[in-house]
Amino acid sequence: MPFLPVLVAAAVTLSVCVPTVPTTRRYPSALAFVTADHSRLSTGSRVAVYHYPPTGNGPRHRVPLVYLNGGPVRGISVLDHHFLQRLAGQGDDVYAYEQAGGGRSDLLPMDQYSITRFVHDLGAFVGKLDKGHVDVLGFSSGAVALTRALADPATAAHLRRAVVAEPGPMDGPTARIAGQKGRPSARGIAPVMTGPRSTHVPRYGVGFGLMRLGLLSPDNGLVG
Numbered sequence: 221m222p223f224l225p226v227l228v229a230a231a232v233t234l235s236v237c238v239p240t241v242p243t244t245r246r247y248p249s250a251l252a253f254v255t256a257d258h259s260r261l262s263t264g265s266r267v268a269v270y271h272y273p274p275t276g277n278g279p280r281h282r283v284p285l286v287y288l289n290g291g292p293v294r295g296i297s298v299l300d301h302h303f304l305q306r307l308a309g310q311g312d313d314v315y316a317y318e319q320a321g322g323g324r325s326d327l328l329p330m331d332q333y334s335i336t337r338f339v340h341d342l343g344a345f346v347g348k349l350d351k352g353h354v355d356v357l358g359f360s361s362g363a364v365a366l367t368r369a370l371a372d373p374a375t376a377a378h379l380r381r382a383v384v385a386e387p388g389p390m391d392g393p394t395a396r397i398a399g400q401k402g403r404p405s406a407r408g409i410a411p412v413m414t415g416p417r418s419t420h421v422p423r424y425g426v427g428f429g430l431m432r433l434g435l436l437s438p439d440n441g442l443v444g
Contacts, residue, residue: 272315
């Protein structure tokens with residue numbers, strides 16, 4: 221009995237070493253309606269960039285809009301891309317990029333993932349656009365990075381307007397808002413997940429723990 225926890229931990233660890241799917245990183249397939257251009261930022265991050273020029277017959281907005289997707293460290297969903305298309309249809313010049321390590325962007329060394337890095341990447345991206353001040357819309361973890369960027373004078377100096385959006389119900393003052401508050405759940409809105417699962421609980425926890433210890437490369441494909 222004293223050795224049972226050790227044996228269980230060893231068995232779970234060994235299960236991580238027996239991959240059930242290909243272990244090389246697989247980038248998302250190309251989108252049919254927009255091209256992902258890759259840009260090397262001054263921070264060293266190589267990120268996938270998407271541009272939706274303004275369309276429609278309405279007035280064009282002079283200041284570009286940069287979108288920071290949620291995550292953290294995941295690709296921009298197709299649902300988000302359709303949302304960005306709608307913004308462009310209202311006259312916005314929309315730019316979006318996937319944070320380093322997410323979607324079609326390149327990975328970072330494990331010890332470089334931090335909110336500070338994402339803030340610096342935002343400042344570097346806006347600087348590389350070279351279009352003056354920009355408006356930034358941050359959703360979920362993108363909103364967290366945006367609010368942190370507002371506290372960084374070097375980055376905040378390039379932002380004209382910040383829109384902070386959270387995905388679900390919030391407490392505090394927003395709980396007292398009268399009228400429509402949105403859907404209580406996103407169930408049934410997002411497309412159904414397809415394809416083989418690369419990890420299973422508790423394999424995910426063990427795999428991530430080994431990555432944190434430096435015993436497993438972030439590019440192993442076992443943890444998406």
